[in-house]
Amino acid sequence: MxxxxxxxxxxxxxxxxxxxxxxxxxxxxxxxxxxxxxxxxxxxxxxxxxxxxxxxxxxxxxxxxxxxxxxxxxxxxxxxxxxxxxxxxxxxxxxxxxxxxxxxxxxxxxxxxxxxxxxxxxxxxxxxxxxxxxxxxxxxxxxxxxxxxxxxxxxxxxxxxxxxxxxxxxxxxxxxxxxxxxxxxxxxxxxxxxxxxxxxxxxxxxxxxxxxxxxxxxxxxxxxxxxxxxxxxNISAFRGRRPFRFYNYLLEEEGFEDVMTDCIGKLKQRNLGFCNLMKGIKGSVKSWSSVWKKHKEFQSAVVEKQIATLEEKIQEGRAVASDLSELIRLKQEL
CATH class of the missing domain: 3.60.10.10 (Endonuclease/exonuclease/phosphatase)
Structure with missing residues (x-):
């Protein structure tokens, strides 16, 4: 299993x-x-x-x-x-x-x-x-x-x-x-x-x-x-590709309000019905969410890799004082 x-x-x-x-x-x-x-x-x-x-x-x-x-x-x-x-x-x-x-x-x-x-x-x-x-x-x-x-x-x-x-x-x-x-x-x-x-x-x-x-x-x-x-x-399991879902935490992320304002403004000019309007909003949110997540994940991954490298130096006894202060700074940034 x-x-x-x-x-x-x-x-x-x-x-x-x-x-x-x-x-x-x-x-x-x-x-x-x-x-x-x-x-x-x-x-x-x-x-x-x-x-x-x-x-x-x-x-x-x-x-x-x-x-x-x-x-x-x-x-x-x-x-x-x-x-x-x-x-x-x-x-x-x-x-x-x-x-x-x-x-x-x-x-x-x-x-x-x-x-x-x-x-x-x-x-x-x-x-x-x-x-x-x-x-x-x-x-x-x-x-x-x-x-x-x-x-x-x-x-x-x-x-x-x-x-x-x-x-x-x-x-x-x-x-x-x-x-x-x-x-x-x-x-x-x-x-x-x-x-x-x-x-x-x-x-x-x-x-x-x-x-x-x-x-x-x-x-x-x-x-x-x-x-x-x-x-x-035990062993790895591949669960397939996850469908896109909208969660409330996206509302709190920087840039979301600007994307929605721009998207709705453009869609309203096309006099779309409600269903087509919602489909257009979904597409914009999905596209923005994908780009935003990749950007955040890339930033986090870079900092986490730096943290992991410093942690390895500490565990191996190779760290100096500047490494410890840099570790604290990286944790604050993350």
């Missing part, structure tokens, strides 16, 4: 540029599932789903933020995964169900672990207790805020007790720590010298790996968050 799950600590989803970054990632990867952490949203709407690039059919589950902290969102394709039960907590969302064409019950977990070491033990004990109630194929993804060993952190000190808590949880639930392709770390403080940590990952048990035997865990672009997005991918 085809599968791709993307997990990303977005560090706030309320700003337009954050939603646009998610939309660009969704358009490029076309995943069946999206796990977001630290949304910082108390209220979540279907409008935001569409703003992030998903169609009307997509389902979602939301664990709201408390004030301006936390917040978790799962978005999935119900044609791919039929959910029978949803468990929502402050720090995790569990989707219980079956993939289309399979009789195997699966549990997909989007989680955001505590950053305070003293809270990790109770969090993983609670999660272990919940998972232990079900004998299913498990896949856990998200920002665990925990590392397995010293090799997963560069800079500052290690808390070996917290590492042992995380390792005991993995062993007790019989999860497999999948290798990360494309890099070694998923978070950086972007300082000089930098601290690099692998906080984000996917874990799965053997039942899930039997269902998806060709799983790869990939490090994706960090973009405008200080966390890298990661993708869990």
């Amino acid at each position: 085809n599968l791709e799950i993307i997990s990303w600590n977005i560090r706030g989803l309320g700003r337009l540029e954050k939603a646009r970054a998610v939309r660009n990632l969704i358009r490029e990867r076309k995943p069946q599932f999206l796990f977001l952490q630290e949304t910082k949203l108390v209220v979540f709407s279907k409008n935001l789903i569409r703003r992030m690039g998903f169609g009307c059919k997509y389902a979602y589950a939301n664990s709201p933020a408390e004030g301006s902290a936390g917040g978790i969102i799962c978005v999935w394709d119900p044609d791919c995964f039929v959910v029978s039960e949803t468990i929502i907590s402050k720090r995790y969302i569990i989707l219980m169900g079956k993939f289309t064409g399979s009789n195997v019950v699966c549990g997909l977990v989007n989680l955001y672990g505590p950053s305070i070491d003293s809270e990790k033990s109770s969090f993983f004990q609670e999660l272990q207790h919940v998972l232990g109630r079900y004998q299913v194929a498990w896949c856990l993804g998200g920002d665990f805020n925990a590392i397995i060993g010293p090799e997963e952190k560069v800079g500052f000190s290690w808390n070996f007790a917290a590492m042992e808590v995380f390792r005991c949880f993995i062993d007790s639930v019989e999860l497999v720590n999948l290798p990360l392709l494309g890099g070694s770390f998923t978070w950086s403080n972007n300082r000089d010298p930098p601290t690099l940590v692998r906080l984000d990952r996917f874990l799965a048990n053997m039942s899930f790996l039997e269902l998806f035997p060709n799983l790869n865990q990939l490090l994706l672009s960090k973009s405008i968050s200080d966390h890298n997005a990661i993708a869990l991918k």
Whole structure:
């Protein structure tokens, strides 16, 4: 079966540029599932789903933020995964169900672990207790805020007790720590010298790996968050060409009003009927939208490539002070 799950600590989803970054990632990867952490949203709407690039059919589950902290969102394709039960907590969302064409019950977990070491033990004990109630194929993804060993952190000190808590949880639930392709770390403080940590990952048990035997865990672009997005991918799937649809976010983009004014003015001079007028407007919007998206995508791609190059230098220890200041500037530009 085809599968791709993307997990990303977005560090706030309320700003337009954050939603646009998610939309660009969704358009490029076309995943069946999206796990977001630290949304910082108390209220979540279907409008935001569409703003992030998903169609009307997509389902979602939301664990709201408390004030301006936390917040978790799962978005999935119900044609791919039929959910029978949803468990929502402050720090995790569990989707219980079956993939289309399979009789195997699966549990997909989007989680955001505590950053305070003293809270990790109770969090993983609670999660272990919940998972232990079900004998299913498990896949856990998200920002665990925990590392397995010293090799997963560069800079500052290690808390070996917290590492042992995380390792005991993995062993007790019989999860497999999948290798990360494309890099070694998923978070950086972007300082000089930098601290690099692998906080984000996917874990799965053997039942899930039997269902998806060709799983790869990939490090994706960090973009405008200080966390890298990661993708869990079985095999790629081509879904065909998407039809053009008009979304409200286009109304807010620079240049849209001028295009509409010019288009309607020209069409009115031709004394067209209402249907032909709407067809002409659709053609103009479609043409402008295509050019606008390609221009924005090109600009974003150039900046993201520069960011990725600097991130690679930082992870390899080749960065200098000017690289860090340039990285901050590029993130602001993006």
